[in-house]
Amino acid sequence: MAPGLGVVGVMLPYSPLHHLLLNAFGGALVATSANLSGEPVMTDEASVEQRLGGVAQAFLHHNRPIVRPADDPVYRTIRGRARPLRIGRGNAPLELRLPVELDRPVLAVGGHMKNTLCLAWGTRAVVSPHIGDMGTARSLEVFEQLVADLQSLYGVRAEALICDRHPGYATTRWAQRQRLPCVEVQHHAAHAAALVGEQAGDSAPGDWLVFTWDGVGYGSDGELWGGEAVHGGPGRWRRVASMRRFRLPGGERAGREPWRSAVSLAWELGRHAEARRLVAQLRERADPAGDYDLLYHAWQRGLNMPHTSAVGRLFDAAAALTGVCRTASFEGQGPMWLEALAGQSASPLALPLSLGPDGILRSDWRGLVEAMMETSRSVSERAALFHSTLAGVLVQQALAVRETRRFDYVGLCGGVFQNRRLSEACAAGLQQQGIEVRLCERLPCNDAGLSFGQVIEYAFSG
Amino acid sequence: MQDSHISLAHGNGGRYMRELIEEVFARHLANPGLDTRCDSVPLTLTQGEVMFTTDGFTVQPLEFPGGNIGSLAVHGTTNDLAVAGAEPLYLSLNVFIEEGLEVARLERIVAALAEAARAVGVRVVAGDTKVLRRGEGGGLYLATTGVGVRARGLCLGMEHIRAGDRVVVSGPVGDHGIAVLLAREQFGLRGDLVSDAGSVLPLTRAALECDALRFMRDPTRGGLATVCHELAQQSGLGVRLQQTSVPVRDAVQSVCDMLGYDPLYLACEGRVVAVVGAAQAQQLLACWQLLPEGAQAAIIGSIEEARHPQVVMVTELGGERLLDELEDDPLPRIC
Numbered sequence: 001m002a003p004g005l006g007v008v009g010v011m012l013p014y015s016p017l018h019h020l021l022l023n024a025f026g027g028a029l030v031a032t033s034a035n036l037s038g039e040p041v042m043t044d045e046a047s048v049e050q051r052l053g054g055v056a057q058a059f060l061h062h063n064r065p066i067v068r069p070a071d072d073p074v075y076r077t078i079r080g081r082a083r084p085l086r087i088g089r090g091n092a093p094l095e096l097r098l099p100v101e102l103d104r105p106v107l108a109v110g111g112h113m114k115n116t117l118c119l120a121w122g123t124r125a126v127v128s129p130h131i132g133d134m135g136t137a138r139s140l141e142v143f144e145q146l147v148a149d150l151q152s153l154y155g156v157r158a159e160a161l162i163c164d165r166h167p168g169y170a171t172t173r174w175a176q177r178q179r180l181p182c183v184e185v186q187h188h189a190a191h192a193a194a195l196v197g198e199q200a201g202d203s204a205p206g207d208w209l210v211f212t213w214d215g216v217g218y219g220s221d222g223e224l225w226g227g228e229a230v231h232g233g234p235g236r237w238r239r240v241a242s243m244r245r246f247r248l249p250g251g252e253r254a255g256r257e258p259w260r261s262a263v264s265l266a267w268e269l270g271r272h273a274e275a276r277r278l279v280a281q282l283r284e285r286a287d288p289a290g291d292y293d294l295l296y297h298a299w300q301r302g303l304n305m306p307h308t309s310a311v312g313r314l315f316d317a318a319a320a321l322t323g324v325c326r327t328a329s330f331e332g333q334g335p336m337w338l339e340a341l342a343g344q345s346a347s348p349l350a351l352p353l354s355l356g357p358d359g360i361l362r363s364d365w366r367g368l369v370e371a372m373m374e375t376s377r378s379v380s381e382r383a384a385l386f387h388s389t390l391a392g393v394l395v396q397q398a399l400a401v402r403e404t405r406r407f408d409y410v411g412l413c414g415g416v417f418q419n420r421r422l423s424e425a426c427a428a429g430l431q432q433q434g435i436e437v438r439l440c441e442r443l444p445c446n447d448a449g450l451s452f453g454q455v456i457e458y459a460f461s462g
Numbered sequence: 463m464q465d466s467h468i469s470l471a472h473g474n475g476g477r478y479m480r481e482l483i484e485e486v487f488a489r490h491l492a493n494p495g496l497d498t499r500c501d502s503v504p505l506t507l508t509q510g511e512v513m514f515t516t517d518g519f520t521v522q523p524l525e526f527p528g529g530n531i532g533s534l535a536v537h538g539t540t541n542d543l544a545v546a547g548a549e550p551l552y553l554s555l556n557v558f559i560e561e562g563l564e565v566a567r568l569e570r571i572v573a574a575l576a577e578a579a580r581a582v583g584v585r586v587v588a589g590d591t592k593v594l595r596r597g598e599g600g601g602l603y604l605a606t607t608g609v610g611v612r613a614r615g616l617c618l619g620m621e622h623i624r625a626g627d628r629v630v631v632s633g634p635v636g637d638h639g640i641a642v643l644l645a646r647e648q649f650g651l652r653g654d655l656v657s658d659a660g661s662v663l664p665l666t667r668a669a670l671e672c673d674a675l676r677f678m679r680d681p682t683r684g685g686l687a688t689v690c691h692e693l694a695q696q697s698g699l700g701v702r703l704q705q706t707s708v709p710v711r712d713a714v715q716s717v718c719d720m721l722g723y724d725p726l727y728l729a730c731e732g733r734v735v736a737v738v739g740a741a742q743a744q745q746l747l748a749c750w751q752l753l754p755e756g757a758q759a760a761i762i763g764s765i766e767e768a769r770h771p772q773v774v775m776v777t778e779l780g781g782e783r784l785l786d787e788l789e790d791d792p793l794p795r796i797c
Contacts, residue, residue, distance in 0.1 A: 036779065036780060036781045037779075037781070038781075039781065039782075051780050054779075054780065135783055135784055136781060136782050136783055136784060137772065137774045137782040137783075137784055138782060140770075140772075140784065141769070144769075167789060168786065168789050170784060170786070173786070173787075249722070250720070250721060250722025251722045252722065253719075253722040254722075285716075286716065287716075291716075291720050293650075294649065294717065294720050294721065295720050295721065297647070297649055298647070298720075298721050301647050303643075303647060303721060304721055304722045304723065
């Protein structure tokens with residue numbers, strides 16, 4: 001549940017305490033979990049009182065100690081089916097069957113945000129409950145506890161580790177510190193493999209085209225991918241389509257500051273007045289003109305301006321250019337609000353698609369970004385246009401790939417597809433073309449699915 | 463000297479070279495210990511443990527707000543002696559000049575070097591000059607080697623660090639890193655962004671008077687965060703920093719916010735990070751705050767038992783962020 005959305009998340013009472021509370025109160029209650037943003041839930045009274053004392057007036061404790069923390073799972077209905085956005089209490093550890101037998105027991109350590117682990121051996125894979133964002137001391141503690149717990153619960157010792165290729169992920173660093181062989185799997189290959197793996201069960205996976213649209217992930221060329229389509233199957237993915245690249249001013253900060261992606265795209269289009277306006281609207285800045293000059297100079301010189309092709313950042317830019325969200329207070333706020341505000345379906349813009357010298361098809365977002373600046377259209381119109389155009393881009397890319405490559409299914413995986421409107425529009429567009437579409441069902445399509453995807457990639461890469 | 467720019471002839475051992483050494487180096491650096499005609503020089507050392515260190519300087523640009531490569535070559539090396547508890551006494555100076563460097567610029571740099579040496583009380587007593595072909599050097603590289611003396615039996619080193627000790631920093635962090643970055647990338651001068659480059663000797667002298675001083679270091683490359691990582695790795699303990707306690711100038715923070723840099727990872731050239739017993743931290747803080755160099759000193763964190771040697775930053779909202787060891791080039795992870 002979050003402000004600015006058109007939907008309300010509902011939690012059903014699942015413990016006797018919930019029933020007692022709700023009966024005594026006689027109505028619906030609003031609840032949050034006992035953690036700081038991004039951190040795992042807290043499990044002991046002392047730390048809860050110490051660390052949440054600033055936000056809670058009273059504490060209701062239980063006389064049964066919590067041995068293993070587990071967040072509640074979260075589902076969203078997309079394309080007529082409740083799909084997990086987070087796994088936790090009640091459905092994790094989640095066991096999945098592998099299509100092929102592993103050569104040895106492995107532990108996949110996942111990504112950095114919304115992380116899970118996956119322990120796998122033989123043809124069994126077990127995905128841990130949601131851990132949280134790995135940049136905190138507490139997450140690392142819970143992560144290590146889960147590493148030990150999963151192995152002792154199932155009586156299996158991992159003989160190799162699998163991690164993301166991003167050198168800065170806490171999980172990658174952790175894996176490299178252990179005295180076990182460590183295999184790296186590219187982020188979007190893991191996303192694609194996660195979807196294929198959960199769909200295939202124990203049968204042969206077939207040929208796939210998977211759109212892996214997300215925030216950012218470390219690409220094989222060291223750039224930040226996130227608008228990629230990959231063709232093939234686990235262990236043999238080829239990147240076949242992507243987006244025109246752009247720069248992320250201020251690097252990691254772009255994640256929580258959608259205005260940065262917007263400014264960069266405005267500069268790409270030579271729309272300096274628009275860029276200046278975005279910087280001038282930042283709150284609590286003493287010298288907006290000086291800030292603008294500073295950042296523009298840095299943009300020209302490429303200082304802390306990594307290249308990206310991420311659709312998640314295009315969403316951010318659209319949210320900032322339409323004034324929906326310039327600075328986010330929680331992850332994904334801009335895209336979520338943009339989805340919530342999108343009105344009646346709009347006829348999509350056709351964006352140019354061209355084949356680069358590297359053999360990769362790239363869609364050019366410039367016309368779409370221009371449209372996001374047109375104040376003659378209402379915000380809800382622009383938001384709708386953004387969704388329908390991206391769905392059109394996806395279908396166009398799939399059709400272009402189909403001209404030269406065969407595939408049985410098109411998959412949609414990556415955090416961007418938590419967006420119901422986009423996912424449903426993409427699926428409908430593909431279906432119209434007679435293409436069979438698959439979305440995640442058992443695992444979240446976001447980074448929580450990476451650990452399982454890493455195992456699948458490993459299983460097929462031998 | 464007749465020429466306005468350095469040529470290869472200034473490095474060939476002949477008359478041009480003699481003129482360069484006499485009229486630029488010897489003139490500015492003159493002191494009773496310097497005799498440019500000798501191949502080596504005898505040193506007179508006071509009682510104590512002899513300390514020896516060396517450092518190279520390749521900063522770009524050569525001149526930046528708050529200093530230049532010359533003053534930096536003195537401060538860098540003498541600061542390394544100072545944080546080890548020593549009094550710097552002598553320096554050697556190696557100079558690698560790229561053909562084409564303006565002589566007037568070289569003079570400014572050497573004059574600043576000489577001025578810094580006088581202020582610190584260290585003598586440049588040996589040196590060498592080489593001229594590199596155009597395109598083979600960044601204008602000017604310097605290398606200095608320092609000799610100093612410290613009291614025998616000084617218990618200073620990471621091995622003395624204990625859980626419960628406090629971490630104290632002598633002033634705002636990141637000034638040098640931001641000032642040099644802006645100068646290098648030609649952002650245009652901003653009066654509010656000046657390098658902190660300077661001697662830390664007054665700070666280290668004051669700290670040595672305090673009880674239970676365990677360790678000192680100047681947070682240069684990699685900044686405060688990197689020093690904390692070294693503390694954690696070497697001691698096997700955890701370092702816990704309070705974000706709100708770490709002094710950062712508003713102007714530095716503002717540039718960092720805009721460009722997406724973290725001041726904790728930016729170089730300082732005139733600061734000291736000290737680890738001191740918990741009960742003595744206030745005493746050290748008070749000593750430092752009396753000095754102009756330490757007016758904004760602060761107790762920023764503590765050493766603690768931890769399952770891993772790690773650095774944790776307690777944020778304003780009480781979150782506990784892990785501070786990573788510096789990567790080559792930090793790439794976004796969490797967009």
